Amino acid sequence: MSTDGGSLSTSTFGEGQIYSLEEIHRFIKDCVMAVExxxxxxxxxxxxxxxxxxxxxxxxxxxxxxxxxxxxRQGGCNPSANPEILKESPVTxxxxxxxxxxxxxxxxxxxxxxxxxxxxxxxWVVAKGSNNFGIAGIYSVKALEEGxxxxxxxxxxxxxxxxxxxxxxxxxxxxxxxAPGLNGDSFVLDMAxxxxxxxxxxxxxxxxxxxxxxxxxxxxxxxxxxxxHEPNSNYKGFGLAFFVExxxxxxxxxxxxxxxxxxxxxxxxANLGHCFVAINxxxxxxxxxxxxxxxxxxxxxxxxxxxxxxxxxxxxxxxEHMATVDQEGGVHxxxxxxxxxxxxxxSLNVLPLSPLG
Amino acid sequence: MSTDGGSLSTSTFGEGQIYSLEEIHRFIKDCVMAVExxxxxxxxxxxxxxxxxxxxxxxxxxxxxxxxxxxxRQGGCNPSANPEILKESPVTxxxxxxxxxxxxxxxxxxxxxxxxxxxxxxxWVVAKGSNNFGIAGIYSVKALEEGxxxxxxxxxxxxxxxxxxxxxxxxxxxxxxxAPGLNGDSFVLDMAxxxxxxxxxxxxxxxxxxxxxxxxxxxxxxxxxxxxHEPNSNYKGFGLAFFVExxxxxxxxxxxxxxxxxxxxxxxxANLGHCFVAINxxxxxxxxxxxxxxxxxxxxxxxxxxxxxxxxxxxxxxxEHMATVDQEGGVHxxxxxxxxxxxxxxSLNVLPLSPLG
Numbered sequence: 001m002s003t004d005g006g007s008l009s010t011s012t013f014g015e016g017q018i019y020s021l022e023e024i025h026r027f028i029k030d031c032v033m034a035v036e037x038x039x040x041x042x043x044x045x046x047x048x049x050x051x052x053x054x055x056x057x058x059x060x061x062x063x064x065x066x067x068x069x070x071x072x073r074q075g076g077c078n079p080s081a082n083p084e085i086l087k088e089s090p091v092t093x094x095x096x097x098x099x100x101x102x103x104x105x106x107x108x109x110x111x112x113x114x115x116x117x118x119x120x121x122x123x124w125v126v127a128k129g130s131n132n133f134g135i136a137g138i139y140s141v142k143a144l145e146e147g148x149x150x151x152x153x154x155x156x157x158x159x160x161x162x163x164x165x166x167x168x169x170x171x172x173x174x175x176x177x178x179a180p181g182l183n184g185d186s187f188v189l190d191m192a193x194x195x196x197x198x199x200x201x202x203x204x205x206x207x208x209x210x211x212x213x214x215x216x217x218x219x220x221x222x223x224x225x226x227x228x229h230e231p232n233s234n235y236k237g238f239g240l241a242f243f244v245e246x247x248x249x250x251x252x253x254x255x256x257x258x259x260x261x262x263x264x265x266x267x268x269x270a271n272l273g274h275c276f277v278a279i280n281x282x283x284x285x286x287x288x289x290x291x292x293x294x295x296x297x298x299x300x301x302x303x304x305x306x307x308x309x310x311x312x313x314x315x316x317x318x319x320e321h322m323a324t325v326d327q328e329g330g331v332h333x334x335x336x337x338x339x340x341x342x343x344x345x346x347s348l349n350v351l352p353l354s355p356l357g
Numbered sequence: 358m359s360t361d362g363g364s365l366s367t368s369t370f371g372e373g374q375i376y377s378l379e380e381i382h383r384f385i386k387d388c389v390m391a392v393e394x395x396x397x398x399x400x401x402x403x404x405x406x407x408x409x410x411x412x413x414x415x416x417x418x419x420x421x422x423x424x425x426x427x428x429x430r431q432g433g434c435n436p437s438a439n440p441e442i443l444k445e446s447p448v449t450x451x452x453x454x455x456x457x458x459x460x461x462x463x464x465x466x467x468x469x470x471x472x473x474x475x476x477x478x479x480x481w482v483v484a485k486g487s488n489n490f491g492i493a494g495i496y497s498v499k500a501l502e503e504g505x506x507x508x509x510x511x512x513x514x515x516x517x518x519x520x521x522x523x524x525x526x527x528x529x530x531x532x533x534x535x536a537p538g539l540n541g542d543s544f545v546l547d548m549a550x551x552x553x554x555x556x557x558x559x560x561x562x563x564x565x566x567x568x569x570x571x572x573x574x575x576x577x578x579x580x581x582x583x584x585x586h587e588p589n590s591n592y593k594g595f596g597l598a599f600f601v602e603x604x605x606x607x608x609x610x611x612x613x614x615x616x617x618x619x620x621x622x623x624x625x626x627a628n629l630g631h632c633f634v635a636i637n638x639x640x641x642x643x644x645x646x647x648x649x650x651x652x653x654x655x656x657x658x659x660x661x662x663x664x665x666x667x668x669x670x671x672x673x674x675x676x677e678h679m680a681t682v683d684q685e686g687g688v689h690x691x692x693x694x695x696x697x698x699x700x701x702x703x704s705l706n707v708l709p710l711s712p713l714g
Binding site for chain 1: 451593602606614661667
């Protein structure tokens, strides 16, 4: 249900064989078309999941495919549904996703926000009736590619405990912000408001490694908000998660907080809420891109505490990962994931994923 | 230069005598008028500082008065300057604060954002050429009082170290978001994106208490971003501080990041950047206030890990503090602060602060 603030985090699916991005895209598209997703929507869906792995946000890439397919098969999501605009002004829109694919609803909304920002300075679009949208950074970057500031947010299944509470009541509610610098450089923040996204904790469990006490409550398993514990200001992480819920579920009239289905209840309708914002810098001070690049480069060139760990800015980790993928010709996946994809391929009568060389 | 995420923090100026809000307001207004601030601006200034103490954000209330007066005397700020609109559309504005009082510039900008949101759904206003604006929550709450969602942000002197860096490059860059619930209830987040605002650290130093290693680098004194250290995701706090700089300094064309004057250089022009947003919920799904109140109350009623520490939502701590002030008839200040105010009163030839009863 969430992306994670991977700007300086590392995640890998191990040292398995390499799969090209084209082949990953082909496989995901075939699988989702096999459960009656129209081709144009399957194309968007495959691009979003492939992009997540390309950027190194493995929790939200191929790793989630099996659960997306299960959700469609169990009737939790209708992959052929079309999003519709319920209310609109030159700078705002309220959209009903009609329980379609989250990535389809979100692409629709962000395109609308971009158009409004180009025409009128700002685009602020919220959706109800949606589903998991993958990584938040995909949508903010769409605005960036048009020379705009982009922001995207979503609510999700309740798994983060408010400060002092035992149980989860909010999603990992990610925040993504992207802004253009000079010559293709950019600022791209994509972070869960939890201390750690649930995908990271799933991966630790898979590796039989202990979960840090600052990431989850050992008694209930509820995730901690950013900050970890109260003396380390976790009420700020909780406040940010609540803020995201305000501009998603509360503003869009979707399910919200504890009313959202529990994580993994794939047959139940999720009715998630998202928020997408595009801002046209031309409406403000000239020289936006120059100033942003100057700040990005100043920070990259700062003296690090540890000479082996250079200072990075949000987006650098993903750029580094994409460069590695480009160099190696594709993405490494661990055997465990490939086995589950092979089982999926068999059950859907789809050509399995084929490694490079 | 910053507010702090006081939603669950406690801060007090000790067990000294009690001063009524009216007397605090009178004293602040007299002092700032004594350094040639026009009465209408002195009124706004005194209201903002008094409000900070009323809410329990003592770092930004009377505590900062001496440094504001020093700044005006040293020519760092022109208290009679009027803000002006440089560029405007139905939903956006770019304002030059002309080096006026930060609270005056910010009131002007938030009023403009509110008007735009009422007329056209959204108001997005940024300012350059401004100064310290006190607590961010004052401006977001102005929108809330008009039935709107409000947000306010500012950059500040470089004192927060990016993840892995030794020295500070960004301000404590606060985020405030306020949203209306039913019957006067509300969500009010007001947080620094640093692990702890510099005011909290100043107070520890004043009390000769050690500063936690997760709050500041012991070698350089640079503040840590929210999260504290890298394994606890402090790159998210750094990313949020950078985001605030993007929509303040970078968007408004003010000074930004390391170009802002160092903390305490009161004679130098600060040229701060702020951002104010108002959103009209009427343009989205009906029932905003009902949903928000439902979520606020659900969370307040959750089972706490410690029965003596009830679960609270952002804004509850301030409400609690304001109720105490109302009950006691005013605010407690410590002797140290009152002494510095008495010295100020003498040097300005102003009637000193007079305690209750």
